[in-house]
Amino acid sequence: MTDSVVIVTGGSRGIGRATAIAAAARGFKVCIGYASNEIAAQEVVATIESTNGKAIAVKCDVGDEADILALFKAADELGPLGALVNNAGIVGPTLRVEDMSAERIARMMAVNVTGSILCAREAVKRMSTRHGGKGGVIVNLSSVAAKLGSPNTYVDYAASKGAIDSFTIGLGHEVAAEGIRVAAIRPGLIDTDIHASGGDPDRAHRLSANVPMKRVGTADEIANAIVWLLSDEASYITSAILDVSGGR
Ligand code: NAP
Numbered sequence: 001m002t003d004s005v006v007i008v009t010g011g012s013r014g015i016g017r018a019t020a021i022a023a024a025a026r027g028f029k030v031c032i033g034y035a036s037n038e039i040a041a042q043e044v045v046a047t048i049e050s051t052n053g054k055a056i057a058v059k060c061d062v063g064d065e066a067d068i069l070a071l072f073k074a075a076d077e078l079g080p081l082g083a084l085v086n087n088a089g090i091v092g093p094t095l096r097v098e099d100m101s102a103e104r105i106a107r108m109m110a111v112n113v114t115g116s117i118l119c120a121r122e123a124v125k126r127m128s129t130r131h132g133g134k135g136g137v138i139v140n141l142s143s144v145a146a147k148l149g150s151p152n153t154y155v156d157y158a159a160s161k162g163a164i165d166s167f168t169i170g171l172g173h174e175v176a177a178e179g180i181r182v183a184a185i186r187p188g189l190i191d192t193d194i195h196a197s198g199g200d201p202d203r204a205h206r207l208s209a210n211v212p213m214k215r216v217g218t219a220d221e222i223a224n225a226i227v228w229l230l231s232d233e234a235s236y237i238t239s240a241i242l243d244v245s246g247g248r
Pocket of ligand 1: 010037061063088
């Protein structure tokens, strides 16, 4: 593929971890961000280094602009940026809208929406031919929740992912003539820690009977789609949103 740098936000666990490892296997130097789990982040770095890849881990809460600037600065030390995977995302405990606090909704939007847009801003400044860059790819993590709306669970999360879909379409058009492709993946029910983080560890397996393929997906199955979008095999794909959801 390339020896350019990819930034994977939330690269310490789950889909981000699998993506970081898959991207390194395809020749990217990898800069992962993580929120707080330094041990998990260092495990990803060690795994990549054990196969002669290059990786660094940077503590970066994407809800904090200063952290984002520091993440990109650290990545600049590795080499020219060629790709960004806007993976970091959060859910919240199951709640109906009438019970949601302003603080919860603001945090959901700050991490899932504003964080992704600010990371894309920094990536465009580095990759756009308009700014002297050589082009690149941005992959955003949406969710099938954007289509389903997640009623009685987390409508705020679903709305944040709907925003990611619109952002993907708009940014893709904005930078299409500047060498940058922008795409999103909408994962379905994927077997990661995110469900436990929302207070419902069995959620994915419990709902898997509703998936046409009758099973949950794995982080590797999402990572494989992401690294394909990063590759030249996807060279005519931009402003596109791909469901990787077993048909859900
Ligand atoms: P996960 O297993 O919960 O992992 C979350 C990762 O993001 C961790 O590396 C975590 O870092 C990091 N993170 C959490 N909050 C962060 C913040 N504020 N700033 C920066 N990093 C942060 O999540 P996942 O299931 O892999 O989900 C990854 C993405 O896919 C998310 O955008 C999610 O919405 C989307 N998605 C997931 C599913 C699913 O079923 N799993 C379905 C649809 C969409 P620490 O390790 O430091 O905590």
